[in-house]
Structures are given as structure tokens and as C-alpha cells.
Amino acid sequence: MTRTPVDPNSVPAELRPYLQELVHRTRAVCGTHLVSVIAVGSVALGDYRHGRSDIDVTVVVDGALPGAAPPELAAVLAHPALPCPAAGLELVVYGADFAARPSGEAGYLLDLNTGPSLPGKVSFDPAESPAFWYVLDRSVAHRAGRVLYGRPAAEVIAEPARADVLSAVRASVREHSAGEGHLADNRVLNGCRSVQFCRTGRWQAKRRAAKAVAAAEEPFRALVNAALRSYERPSRGDAAALPTTDVRAFLAWVAERVDETAERCRTR
Known part of the structure; x- marks a missing residue:
């Protein structure tokens, strides 16, 4: 079993000390019940932007984990008890039995959102999310x-069924279409990633997906390129305003692409 990060260079240099301490504290709380700690999100997809991106971490534990462990873990990992160098930490803990089977449910034991630019959240009930x-x-x-x-990761976390993933993609587009709590540039880039997943069946970094959509879709090129330029700015507070009508029209187009893909999936 891997006791330290597989390759220190596999995560951005700005995050290495933080992630090492996060693993250390998680091991201290979970002990022998800890199965895996896995970086997901922008770190996994190779597109972490310091000052803009969150750190997304998935933890898998065995079924014998004491009930007191999730609250204790939330306490020792919460910012500023463990100062987060990124915009925020989004950490989710799953039981190994749940994680090992495909599911369209939330199913977590702990959902922790914390950090300097992220609204705090501690949940132990997946029905809340x-x-x-x-x-x-x-x-x-x-x-x-x-x-x-x-x-x-592939040994301990099952791939959800494609229909469940497409349903989740559609819900994500719906969430970003509403706009509440989401920066305009991220709404557009998330839409690009959703379209590229439907087209390729693979998850891509947001910026890579956006460049592909900009190249292929002339009507939305200016909006997507503006979102890319905004995303390159140093922090979330520097994000540019994008035309609301254009963003909504783009996300409506994205929703149609997702619905088409889901329909093809259903009829196969």
C-alpha cells in the first residue's frame, strides 16, 4: 500500500505540503480503517489554477470506521485548523462498500467544504445534498x-452507470444555468466540459474542453474565449462579468447536447 503520494510531482508544487499534511491527519483519525486518499477534480485532470481552483479530495474508509471519526476528521481538516492554500477544499468520505459499487446516489459519510473563498459546509447525511x-x-x-x-482509485471507486453520469451532467448544467453561487466564466467552462464528455466519453480539463468547443462552435467562440481569459486571472475576485443572455443561451445549447446524448444512450 502506498504510504505517501505516488509521485510528489503528480500534484502542483503549491499543494504538496498541504496534501501531505491532509493525508497525515486523515491517517491519524482513521488509522487502519483508511483505504485510500485520492485527488480528483482539477488536480486529477491536470488543470489546477492556483487562486482559482478548489482542491477536490475523495477519501475511502472501511466499514468498521468508528462513528466519531467523520466529525473528528472534519474538525482537523477544516480551514483554518489546517490552512488551505487554494480557494477551498472539497473533501468527501465514502465507505468502501458504497464506493465499490456503481451508484447514482450521493452516499457519503462526510462532505466537507472549507477554505478562504469557499462557503463552509459539514454534512454527514447524503440526503442533504x-x-x-x-x-x-x-x-x-x-x-x-x-x-x-x-x-x-479504479480499484476502490466504481464508475457510475453511464445513464447516471449523463443524468448528473444534465443536473450540473441545470445548476450552472441558474447561476446562483457560480462565476460566469466557470459556468461556461463547465458547460464546455459537459459537451466534450458527451462527444468523447472522456473527462477533460475545463480549459482543454473550452478550447475544443471554441474551435468547433463559431457562434459561441467569442463567449468561450472570454471565459478562458477571465479564468486566467489571478483570483476569483478578478473574474470578468460575461453577458448574461449569452451565457444562458450557451448553457441552453449545452443542455440540448446532453439531452441528445442521453437519448442515444437510452435507445441503444
Whole structure:
């Protein structure tokens, strides 16, 4: 079993000390019940932007984990008890039995959001949260998760069924279409990633997906390129305003592409 990050160079230099301490504290709380700690999101997809990106981490534990462990873990990992160098930490803990089977449910033991630019959240009840975020994260984890400790991601986290993933993608587009709590540039880039997943069946980094959509879709090229330029700015507070009508029209187009893909999936 891997006791330290597989390759220190596999995660951005700005995050290495933080992630090493996160693993250390997680091991201290979970002990022998810890199965894996896995980086997902932008770190896994090779597109982490310091000052803009969150750190997404998935933890898998065995079924004998004491009930007191998730609250204790939330306490020792919460910012500023463990100062987060990124915009925020989004950490989800799953039981090994749940993580090992395909599911369209949230299914977590702990959902922790914390950090200097992220609204705080501590939840121990998966019924409190929309399932789609967790379905998408587990799909990324299965395909591209970077192991920080323990067994390989694909061995401990099952790929959700394609119909469940597409349903989650559609829910994500719906969430971003509403716009509440999301920066305009991220709404556009998330839409690009959704389209590219439908077209290729693979998860891509947001900026890579956006460049592909900009190259292929002339009507949306100016908007996508503006979103890319905004995303390159140093922090979330520097994000540019994008035309609301254009963003909504783009996301409506994205929703149609997702619905078409889901329909093809159903009729096969």
C-alpha cells in the first residue's frame, strides 16, 4: 500500500505540503480503517489554477470506521485548523462498500467544504445534498484520480452507470444555468466540459474542453474565449462579468447536447 503520494510531482508544487499534511491527519483519525486518499477534480485532470481552483479530495474508509471519526476528521481538516492554500477544499468520505459499487446516489459519510473563498459546509447525511456532484466526482475519480495514499482509485471507486453520469451532467448544467453561487466564466467552462464528455466519453480539463468547443462552435467562440481569459486571472475576485443572455443561451445549447446524448444512450 502506498504510504505517501505516488509521485510528489503528480500534484502542483503549491499543494504538496498541504496534501501531505491532509493525508497525515486523515491517517491519524482513521488509522487502519483508511483505504485510500485520492485527488480528483482539477488536480486529477491536470488543470489546477492556483487562486482559482478548489482542491477536490475523495477519501475511502472501511466499514468498521468508528462513528466519531467523520466529525473528528472534519474538525482537523477544516480551514483554518489546517490552512488551505487554494480557494477551498472539497473533501468527501465514502465507505468502501458504497464506493465499490456503481451508484447514482450521493452516499457519503462526510462532505466537507472549507477554505478562504469557499462557503463552509459539514454534512454527514447524503440526503442533504443533490446527488449529481458526487456521481460526477466518482466518475472522474475512477477514470483519473491521483492516489495520495492507499489503493488505486479504479480499484476502490466504481464508475457510475453511464445513464447516471449523463443524468448528473444534465443536473450540473441545470445548476450552472441558474447561476446562483457560480462565476460566469466557470459556468461556461463547465458547460464546455459537459459537451466534450458527451462527444468523447472522456473527462477533460475545463480549459482543454473550452478550447475544443471554441474551435468547433463559431457562434459561441467569442463567449468561450472570454471565459478562458477571465479564468486566467489571478483570483476569483478578478473574474470578468460575461453577458448574461449569452451565457444562458450557451448553457441552453449545452443542455440540448446532453439531452441528445442521453437519448442515444437510452435507445441503444
